[in-house]
Structures are given as structure tokens and as C-alpha cells.
Amino acid sequence: MSILLILYTLNLIDRTNISNARLQGFEQDLHLHGQQYATALSILLVGYIAMQVPGNLFLHWLERPSVILPSCMITWGLISVLTGTTTNYTGIVVARFFLGFAEAPFFPGIIFLISKWYKRDEIALRITLVSCGSFLSSAFGSLFASAILYGMQDKLGQAAWRWLFYIEGGVTILVAICAMFVLPDFPHNTRWITPEESALAISRLAQDSNSDEFEKQTTLQGLRDALSDRKVWWFSVAAMFQVMGQSFFAYFPTLCATLGYDTTVTLLLCAPPWVFACIVAFALTWYSDMKQKRYKYFVVSNTFGALAFIMSISTMNKTARYISLFLMAQVLAGYLVLLGWINNTFAREPAKRAVAIALMNSLGQTGNFIGSYLWPSNWGPTYRYSYVICIAALGVSTGMFGGMHLYFKRLNKQIERDELSVKDIKEVQDPIGNGFRYLV
Numbered sequence: 001m002s003i004l005l006i007l008y009t010l011n012l013i014d015r016t017n018i019s020n021a022r023l024q025g026f027e028q029d030l031h032l033h034g035q036q037y038a039t040a041l042s043i044l045l046v047g048y049i050a051m052q053v054p055g056n057l058f059l060h061w062l063e064r065p066s067v068i069l070p071s072c073m074i075t076w077g078l079i080s081v082l083t084g085t086t087t088n089y090t091g092i093v094v095a096r097f098f099l100g101f102a103e104a105p106f107f108p109g110i111i112f113l114i115s116k117w118y119k120r121d122e123i124a125l126r127i128t129l130v131s132c133g134s135f136l137s138s139a140f141g142s143l144f145a146s147a148i149l150y151g152m153q154d155k156l157g158q159a160a161w162r163w164l165f166y167i168e169g170g171v172t173i174l175v176a177i178c179a180m181f182v183l184p185d186f187p188h189n190t191r192w193i194t195p196e197e198s199a200l201a202i203s204r205l206a207q208d209s210n211s212d213e214f215e216k217q218t219t220l221q222g223l224r225d226a227l228s229d230r231k232v233w234w235f236s237v238a239a240m241f242q243v244m245g246q247s248f249f250a251y252f253p254t255l256c257a258t259l260g261y262d263t264t265v266t267l268l269l270c271a272p273p274w275v276f277a278c279i280v281a282f283a284l285t286w287y288s289d290m291k292q293k294r295y296k297y298f299v300v301s302n303t304f305g306a307l308a309f310i311m312s313i314s315t316m317n318k319t320a321r322y323i324s325l326f327l328m329a330q331v332l333a334g335y336l337v338l339l340g341w342i343n344n345t346f347a348r349e350p351a352k353r354a355v356a357i358a359l360m361n362s363l364g365q366t367g368n369f370i371g372s373y374l375w376p377s378n379w380g381p382t383y384r385y386s387y388v389i390c391i392a393a394l395g396v397s398t399g400m401f402g403g404m405h406l407y408f409k410r411l412n413k414q415i416e417r418d419e420l421s422v423k424d425i426k427e428v429q430d431p432i433g434n435g436f437r438y439l440v
Contacts, residue, residue, distance in 0.1 A: 004110050004130045007073065011171045013141040014080045015044070015099070017168055019253050020145035023263045029093055029159055033277040035373065040092050041250055042372035045365050047100030048308050048340070050381035053223075054104025054364035056112055056354040059288040061219045065113045067192075069106060073176030074101035105257055110357040114185045115343045115353060119204060120439065121289050124340025128285040131336050132278050142253065144168075154208030222351020231404070232245035232356045235342055238400035239364030242338070245305070245393035246331055247371020248386075258324060258381040259318050273329040281333035285340065294341040294439050295405035301334025302394045309387040316382065331394075338401070343410075344439040367393070408438035 016028070018041065018249045027037055059068055076099055083095040114126050145164055152163035164394045183188040187201035226232050248255060252273075280301075308327030311320055342360055347354040376387045415437065 001126060001129050001162070003179060003358035004114070005132060006175065007069065007179060008107070008110060008130050008185075009072070009132075009141075010168075010175060011076075012101060012167055012376040013144075014172055015103060016141065017145065017164055018083075018096075018248060020142060020267065021255055022163050023257065023266065024153075024161050025159055026161045028365055028408045029161070029188050030086065030088055030310055032089055032092075035376065036089050038372045038376070040089075040096050042369045043093050044096045044103075045369040045372075047097060047102075048104045049100075049362040049365050049369075051104035052108050052358040053355055056108045056358035057219050057223060057351075058103065058220070059109050059112060059113070060222065060351055060354040064085055064185055064279055065109060066185050069113075070176040070179040072102055072104075072106050072109075073179065074173055076106075077169045077172030077176060080165050080172065084158075084165030093274065095346060104362075108354075110362075111339060111343070111357050112354050113184075113186075116205070116350065117184075117355075118199060120344045121292055122293075123343045124337055125282070127331075127339045127343075128281045128336045130340075138268075140271065142267040142270040146264050149267070150264050158192065169372045197238050198310060215293075219351055219354075222349065223355050225349065225352045226346075226359060229356075231300070231345065233360055234361045234400065234404055235338075235345075235356070236363035238397050238404070239338065239426050240367040241393045242278075242335060242397035242399065243300075243364040243367030244371050244374075245367075245390045245397060246335065246391065247368060247374050249332070250368070250372065251375045252325070252329075255312075255382075257385065258316075258383075259322060273326045277329035277332060280330040281336055282404055285336055286331045288337050288340065294337055294344070294435050295401060297415035298334040298337045298341075298401060299398060301331055301337070302398050305331035305334070306391050306394055309391050313384045313387045326403070341439060343360045405440050408440045412440070414438055 022037065026032075028223065032040070040406065055068075059065060062068065079095060079102055083092065085098070086092045086095055110130060111127060115123060119256075148164050148167060149160045151180050152158075152162075152167075153160040157161060158166075184193070187198050187205075190198070194365045195203075253266060253270055256270050257263075259266070259269065284301060285299050288294055304327045308324040308331075311327070313325040315321065339357075342356060343353065346356045374389050375383060379385050
């Protein structure tokens with residue numbers, strides 16, 4: 001878990017360092033204007049969306065995350081370094097386009113890897129532990145960026161924002177090489193655990209899902225089953241609206257800059273909201289795992305997010321707007337509960353789960369594609385229209401996931417009625433297997 005946390009932190013730092021670079025001459029040096037910055041952000045999602053399902057299918061087939069995930073890191077680290085050499089709009093668009101392809105298999109890959117080691121009531125908290133990389137990258141990435149942007153201007157004749165890409169990309173490459181020797185594969189084929197540890201991991205998952213976790217379902221069967229399951233598509237479309245409502249993430253330094261401070265202070269102010277969000281995420285997912293409930297904790301997070309947007313719409317008071325940034329940041333905690341929920345829903349079918357995770361995440365990222373254009377400069381500094389759209393998007397996602405919540409409750413009641421009506425039969429057939437319950 002610790003190595004996954006480090007890797008995901010670097011993943012988010014390399015993806016979002018463009019938002020920090022924007023604060024110190026990035027757009028001016030590349031002569032960007034109009035919606036060109038938004039396009040540079042969104043073009044990453046083309047490859048990111050296209051390669052997630054193939055990436056997870058390949059991971060399921062090869063069964064070597066210790067090779068695949070660090071290889072992706074080395075590739076995007078190199079692309080990040082090269083991003084610092086760009087001189088115009090075309091160059092940054094090309095770099096970001098290929099960055100999306102390189103990063104695509106990583107996040108769904110680590111979520112799938114976690115699901116192959118932990119039980120259903122353990123997953124959400126573990127996903128949060130790894131996903132704290134998003135909070136750490138936003139918090140400490142901003143602190144790191146402030147130091148580079150402040151101290152590296154004109155070093156060796158290079159602008160400070162270029163050094164930001166050079167240094168952060170180089171660190172990623174070095175860490176990725178080390179990760180090849182530390183990252184585990186799956187319980188049955190990790191070379192550096194004992195046979196007893198492997199047997200324990202396998203038996204835990206088999207008992208948790210009332211089935212053999214490692215019963216071979218081919219990769220193509222998993223793809224077919226996932227694409228034909230309406231639940232997968234419902235989760236994916238709802239996730240798209242949720243991610244659209246979280247589109248402020250890529251513009252967080254810009255929103256913080258509306259408080260009126262200089263670049264260094266702005267980046268320092270970005271850190272505390274993400275530390276707060278990290279704490280909320282741990283508390284929310286831990287309690288969600290303990291109670292084995294998902295939806296209501298997701299609703300709580302979205303409600304406070306909507307309140308934050310309303311506060312930002314209503315006032316330009318610095319204190320109120322800074323408090324709203326704390327409440328905005330914690331919205332990502334609810335999304336982590338969702339990731340645990342989809343793993344729980346498809347716990348018994350590894351190949352299908354690999355596709356479902358990737359499909360939900362990839363279609364969800366279309367929300368980021370749309371969200372890249374929701375924060376134009378001419379809507380600032382209030383960004384009222386942006387916040388209104390985000391409120392609407394969170395409302396749609398909350399409603400769609402609410403429909404899934406009610407559907408799962410109905411299925412669970414049906415399973416319970418079937419079990420009560422059958423006497424002296426050890427196995428009761430339910431919609432997806434013996435005694436399985438959907439978490440709601």
C-alpha cells in the first residue's frame with residue numbers, strides 16, 4: 001500500500017503540474033490565448049479514456065502489475081520532462097496527448113490490484129489510502145511547485161515553469177525503476193511472498209465472495225460480460241456527471257488565486273484544503289467499510305460540496321471563499337467511496353471487474369473533458385456559472401447513484417426472501433451467486 005501511495009502521488013503531480021506552471025508565465029511563454037489552455041488540459045483525456053479498458057484487460061491477462069505499472073510511469077515521466085522543452089501551442093498539445101496514453105492504464109490498474117488482495121469490507125479504506133496521493137499531490141505538490149517556481153527562475157537560462165516539468169518528471173522515472181523491484185503482482189504469482197502467505201490471501205478472497213476468486217474467466221469473457229451488464233453502464237454514466245462536478249480540481253490554484261495573493265502565497269494556501277480532504281476521506285471510507293454501506297456517505301460528501309459551490313457563488317469575501325475551498329476538496333472523498341462500491345458490486349468476477357473499473361473510470365473522465373471548458377477566464381473571478389454547472393452535475397450523479405442504491409436494496413430483499421423460503425438446501429440460487437449481498 002505504501003509504494004502504491006507514492007506512485008499515485010507522482011502520477012497526479014505529473015498530470016496537474018500544468019496548473020501550477022500556469023501561475024508563472026506558462027501561458028505567456030507558449031503564447032496561449034482563448035480556450036487553448038483548456039484544450040491543452042482536455043487533450044490528455046483522449047488517450048486516457050481510450051486506453052483504460054485495454055490496459056486493464058492486458059493487466060488481467062499478463063498478471064504482472066510489477067512490470068506494467070512502472071513501465072507506464074517511466075514513459076509518462078519522460079514525456080513530462082519533454083513537456084518542459086515545448087515552445088508553442090502545438091508542442092504542449094502533442095505532449096499532453098501522449099501523456100494521456102501513458103497514464104491511462106495506471107489508476108484503474110492499481111484499483112484492480114488492490115481488489116485482488118483485499119476483501120469487500122476492506123477495499124474502500126485501502127483505495128482511500130492509495131488515493132491520498134491525489135490529496136498529497138495537491139497539497140505537497142503545490143508546496144514543491146512554489147519552491148521550484150520561486151527559486152529556479154532563469155537557472156541555466158530556463159524559465160522556472162520548465163524546471164517544474166524537468167524535476168518532477170525526473171523524480172518519477174527514478175521512483176518507477178525502484179518500484180519494479182518492490183511492487184507486488186497478484187497473490188498467486190508474487191515471487192517474494194511465502195506459499196503460506198499466498199494461500200492465506202487466496203482463501204480470504206474466496207471466503208469473502210463465496211466463490212473461487214481465481215476461477216479462470218477469460219479476458220474476452222470478462223469484456224463481454226461487462227459490456228452487456230447494464231449496471232456497469234449506469235455506474236459509468238453516473239461517474240461522468242460526478243467527475244464533471246469535480247472539475248474544479250484541475251483549476252484549484254486558479255480558484256485559490258481569486259483570493260488576491262501572489263503566486264507563492266497562493267500555492268501555499270492550496271495545501272491546507274487538501275490535507276483536510278485527506279482526513280475526511282479516511283474517516284468517511286473507514287466508517288463506510290465498518291458499516292458496509294456506501295451510498296449515504298457519498299451523499300453527505302456531495303451535499304457539503306454543493307454547499308461550498310453556493311458559498312462561492314454568493315460572496316467574494318476572502319474568508320468565506322477560502323472555507324469553501326476546504327468543502328470543495330472533500331468532494332473527492334465521496335468519489336473514493338464510489339470506487340469501493342463498484343469493486344464490491346463485481347467482487348466475484350475478476351475479469352469482468354477489471355473491465356468495469358476501467359470503463360467507469362474512463363467514461364467518468366469524459367466529465368473532466370467537459371469540465372476543462374467550464375472555467376474560462378472571462379467567467380472569473382467569481383466563476384458563478386462554473387459553480388452552477390457543477391451543482392447540477394453533482395445533483396444528477398447523486399440521483400443516478402440513488403437509483404442504483406434502491407435497485408440493490410430490492411435485489412437484496414429478493415435474495416433474503418428466496419433463502420427464507422427454501423428449507424434444508426445449503427445453496428440458494430440468487431441473481432449472481434450463493435448468498436452474495438450487494439453493498440448499498
